[in-house]
Amino acid sequence: MARFPRSDEIESPGRIDHGGSGIPRYGGGDGDGDSGDAYPDYYQKLRRYRLFVFLVFIAVFIFFTALSSAYIIRRGNGHLDWQTGAFVRDWQPLTLPPILLVNTLLLALSSCTLEFARRNLIRQIALAPAIAIPGIAPEKKRSAPWLTLTLILGGGFLAGQLLAWEQLRAAGVFVATNPSSSFFYILTASHALHLAGGMLALLYAASLSIFSRKLEREVVVVDVTSWYWHFMGLLWIYIFLLLRFAQ
């Protein structure tokens, strides 16, 4: 496999200032990325959308932190039994369906394939100016359909989560059965919903690569989505560990 350049080799353009000094940047209100073929614009857009997705991480992280703290507190809750005078906790530990391990593996793999897709695209856009020079025609390299693979793996993860719910329901474990099962469904469903958002973004990127051939926009979408996707992967591992070890 070809060596993919490290992201910092080509991504940090160095010539982009951080608001305040340097190139005049008044303007550029480009309607969320409708315009712009010029290069600096592409780097600015990349930086802006990365900032965006970083803030989305924070929002999602806080959301799941709130749910986790509710989880921890609810786990310790109980009531005094008036007959015996004992403190009764009603939390019953939940045995996780083993399929979750397979799902975890699928999601980890999808993170890898998406990273390949991202690096591939970044390499393409870095080479784009050279290709534009007449007489220089670098060999056409066909790369694996990393985006499609990611979509398939991501879809597999979501299907696997559905299967896990099916298995639990077949075992008679529903949302209201016990707080432990309530939290299982809420955490997995919230995560699946957030991941589905990432799937939509990837579908959009795939449609860009087929229909519009606007490489810059595709790079931005795939780059930002891949960061989001990795974050979703880490978040899943966190949720999995919480559900597994804090029962």
Add this chain to the structure above:
Amino acid sequence: MSDASRTDRGTASGILGRVFSRDHRVIGLQYFFLSLTAALVGIALSALMRFHLVWPGASLPFFGAIKPEQYLAMLTMHGTLMIFFVLTTAPQGAFGNYFLPLQIGAREMAFPRLNMLSFWFTLLAFLVLLSAFFVSGGAPISGWTHYPPLSAVPSAGPGQGTGMDLWIASIGLFCFASVLGSINFIVTVLDRRAPGMTMMRLPLTVWAWFITAILSLLAFTVLHAAILLLFLDRHAGTSFFVPEGVVVNGSVLQHSGGSPLLWQHLFWFFGHPEVYIAILPGMGLTSHLLSTFARKPVFGYRAMVYAMMAIGALGFMVWGHHMFVSGMNPFAAFAFSVMTMVIGVPSAIKTFNWLGTLWRGSIRLTVPMMFAIGFVSVFVTGGLSGPILAQPALDMYLHDTYFVVAHFHLIMGVAAVLGIFAGTYFWFPKMFGRQMNSTLGYLHFWITFVGAYAIFLPMHFLGMAGHPRRYSQLTDVHYLQALVPLQRFITLAAFVTIAGQAIFLVNLFWSMRRGQVAETNPWEATTLEWGEPTDSLTVARGAYEFNVPGAKAEFLPQREGQDAS
């Protein structure tokens, strides 16, 4: 001069393009009129509540007598409308959207389409909330804080069924819109500043919007998680918040093991930062206006910035002071109490710096300046009762009385509203190209300012005398008989103050069409929004260069090349 001459960009033409605009100025105005509408509904509700408190049996035309559950529904909706759709929406959504890009020299927000989406989600949230009035059972009655089990059990009262579900849906939409909006604000400030606009040259208004956006990002996501759990308790049979053996209407609920305290923790983790989300933009604007109209630099600019950061950070560590009477661990209460009193330090820094800004300035008592000074006044008055309530022992007594109503209305409601008025009078020339009438403006200020004190100052005495809040009808209670005349006075003061707002409305809509045409920089201010629109600009200096020793002009605009205007 309004900047209507700037060509419209990034916006589709036609009526649809104007309504669904991505232009931050249009979106700002949309937020402005949304919160104006919400404020009018909220004010109408408070008028009805004040009427009912004093004349509980009296029959209103077209309405009949107000029933206790209707009073509680009004209480809930008044709080929700005012806190979410006025105090959160107007300072940040309206003025922030309109003026943040202008003040940092950006042509647009970082994500205009996202910005548009935020507004339409907020509007949808507003409509969903209002629809709660018209469903069977009416609006929810559990107060804007919605403590379970009352809020978690649909059969617990009228309005707790569909009305409560609509409330949850509305706030869910609002949270989503706020998070999108706050991300947009943060990216815009970090990424869109014009060359030369370093962070420490930002106007304090921008700093306030920036810090407020960070608070919104962290707070609304927690509320979102909380209402998700509340919704599941209501409809999926889970037991997060409903404890064992709750009896409603004679039947025992199936829930078991939940904790009402858990909801209070989650809610107030959002709820307390929300107070600062409402007030910080007002603080920023007040600093801005005091400097502009005292013709002096802001006293201690950096201290002001750091104080706002400290208030924002501490705001996340004090939520427990809303829960002293909830049965929380007393040791936790002690910690929250200390942290709460610590907030007095940055607040005092801000107050003294405001006074320092005014000290020996060439003060111009324009209408926006009057409102800014009014802000400082009610901020101090409302703030001073804070350390009293921050002490668990005192709060035990005062918590469910009008003392708290007085405290939070002055510091959060009235102060923030005075800030919104100040912003409206100050930026009106920029938004509509004309000046508001100043005679009507002064009249409006004095009625509002004196009226607000007449309403809320006596409430402290009601509270100290033990008059409970939230009850619909206490006129026949023996130990409160002596307080009835005071309540009547408050109601009359409220009616006069509310009537005074008509002056503002007339002035607002009349001045839009007929007001005196404004110059480019009518207030002789320094910040970027008061310059002629250009294609490129560079920022040369900080935001508050008034009467700088050795400078050739009385004030130095931030924009490069505009030294001697």
